């Protein structure tokens with residue numbers, strides 16, 4: 072009901088009237104809190120008033136109470152902390168939903184454990200049907216070489232199995248799956264991909280980057296209902312962790328249709344900024360249609376394209392300027408041609424879209440910056456806000472180019488705390504100085520939106536918040552932080568999951584801070600993440616999550 076009222080009032084609540092001094096009546100007043108607003112004009116307040124799904128007032132209690140009417144709902148925070156709704160600037164929504172539905176291999180510490188989890192699931196799946204999983208990481212095992220299929224094939228002989236590495240850039244197939252896909256010793260490595268092979272040339276089980284398509288094409292396609300179920304479940308999961316929005320880093324035509332269907336019918340109580348996957352017909356259709364901003368009551372934005380420059384560091388697919396220290400003949404992979412990035416970027420500028428390109432290695436990042444620079448030179452655009460997703464390993468020469476070109480580095484602080492154990496083995500110490508270098512980037516004047524890349528990392532946005540300020544893992548390792556000069560302040564880290572993601576999606580006029588006129592998205596926490604010692608941040612519990620002034624999640628009492 073509250074939702075209906077909110078929707079009906081959405082267009083009517085006159086922000087203009089506020090300016091003129093008329094006093095609207097609040098639907099909801101939240102008082103007695105320590106409320107961080109991410110708005111520098113009034114960073115901490117004690118109360119807010121909400122009407123029509125938007126913030127009417129943020130300030131002291133008496134100012135908020137002045138907007139109280141007979142039907143106004145009151146919430147007393149009891150001194151607790153409230154922050155603006157957290158937004159993950161880079162997550163994979165359907166991928167998270169899928170991960171909730173398939174075998175979860177995160178946290179496994181041996182290949183045997185992976186095999187056991189898959190074999191346990193296979194027991195409840197009819198023979199011949201695929202068993203899918205995600206989340207293994209051989210860097211967490213005693214033997215950090217890529218696994219081979221033999222153990223999996225022996226344990227699960229009758230089901231095709233395909234399990235994706237934690238970063239999504241490699242996958243392991245068992246024999247049944249390789250047979251179903253028609254992959255043999257005669258199959259050649261595709262462009263931008265690599266098949267791990269046994270001594271006799273037969274596929275060993277692991278498929279890296281574009282080679283994954285050789286196996287994936289044999290997996291039955293998801294139905295539209297599967298996609299919808301994944302999205303709905305992922306949104307619910309995200310809200311549980313205090314997220315009120317996500318920048319979906321790659322949505323295909325079906326996902327975009329499902330988002331629009333949910334948004335149109337008022338079922339999407341969440342803010343999705345969907346980046347369109349790199350698929351020519353889908354991109355062309357959206358360029359023709361034009362950008363969708365603040366659609367369906369501020370639940371859907373479609374105004375950017377997601378491209379890929381290279382692979383990932385863990386699977387040695389990140390494109391480097393110099394070879395991998397632990398693989399001296401390998402400089403990584405280019406997943407798409409630089410000319411393609413430049414072409415899409417040029418067309419996006421004309422069509423009024425943003426381009427957000429995945430780049431992990433220093434060569435990948437340089438190629439993207441070069442492609443953006445060339446596209447911008449041909450199509451000068453003052454406010455393009457092109458992004459590099461990850462911007463993980465940068466040559467020193469390229470760090471100032473982000474600010475110079477107006478390009479936003481969209482980073483995931485938790486990647487640093489996940490990768491730090493083995494990043495030096497891959498890169499050597501010299502290159503680490505330009506890796507996960509958010510402080511160096513901030514110092515050049517850019518904003519650095521933070522994200523998790525879920526399901527690559529866990530959904531909880533406070534993990535990346537903690538990594539950003541401490542550069543330590545959950546066990547406070549290493550003492551003092553990993554390359555601690557690159558830490559953010561808490562104030563910056565709060566902005567990195569609120570107002571900076573909003574800016575990075577052209578949403579800052581309606582989202583990202585508890586500022587009158589913006590959507591009333593906020594989260595109540597059980598402790599003050601801005602003031603507790605850093606080692607206590609990860610103990611924080613989300614008590615409730617609110618989108619447009621409506622509570623979409625409440626912790627069990």
Ligand SMILES: [Zn+2]
Nearest residue numbers: 161163320524
């Ligand atoms: Zn991603």
